[in-house]
Amino acid sequence: MQADAHSALSMLRQSVHVPPAQLGKLKFSWLVPELIAGADMGVRESDDSPVRLVLAFEGDRSKFSARNAMLNELVRAVTQEEMPYATLMYVWCNQRPVESVIVNPRTDRIQKVVVETGPHRINRWLDYERDIRADFEKAFGEAPGALVAIGLMTDSDNTRTHTRAWYGNVQLVQASAQP
Numbered sequence: 132m133q134a135d136a137h138s139a140l141s142m143l144r145q146s147v148h149v150p151p152a153q154l155g156k157l158k159f160s161w162l163v164p165e166l167i168a169g170a171d172m173g174v175r176e177s178d179d180s181p182v183r184l185v186l187a188f189e190g191d192r193s194k195f196s197a198r199n200a201m202l203n204e205l206v207r208a209v210t211q212e213e214m215p216y217a218t219l220m221y222v223w224c225n226q227r228p229v230e231s232v233i234v235n236p237r238t239d240r241i242q243k244v245v246v247e248t249g250p251h252r253i254n255r256w257l258d259y260e261r262d263i264r265a266d267f268e269k270a271f272g273e274a275p276g277a278l279v280a281i282g283l284m285t286d287s288d289n290t291r292t293h294t295r296a297w298y299g300n301v302q303l304v305q306a307s308a309q310p
Contacts (some may be wrong), residue, residue, distance in 0.1 A: 190216030
């Protein structure tokens, strides 16, 4: 699937329901023809990326800080939906190292795991396999709740640029049954 963003973001989201005990691996692929000049995913004014794979999780919203509770109210007023308890993103970052975790500049309930960095692998299909539970625990310091949505996001609204990317198959692989 081709995704374009012209000083905006382009997102496709699919609701799912995967209980925590069934969270296993996530397999996905993408192709990025070029990075967004000046993008820095840790800075609010330049938080853009040509590719993001987004996972939304349920959890105990009573644990929200006052700031996150207010943000949740704003999201509910605008969208008629609750903000996810936690959002884990797999991203391509311009300069931060692979496996680093970037806290979203707007809320700590969104954490980004860098799976690709810099321009050295642009213009080719790249395949990934990630352990959802391990990545969630690394990013949030707690066990995940149910996975409730998966999304693809191509984003250039903060840098006011154009970006394009292609996404391949996205596959959830359930955790192996315990003996």
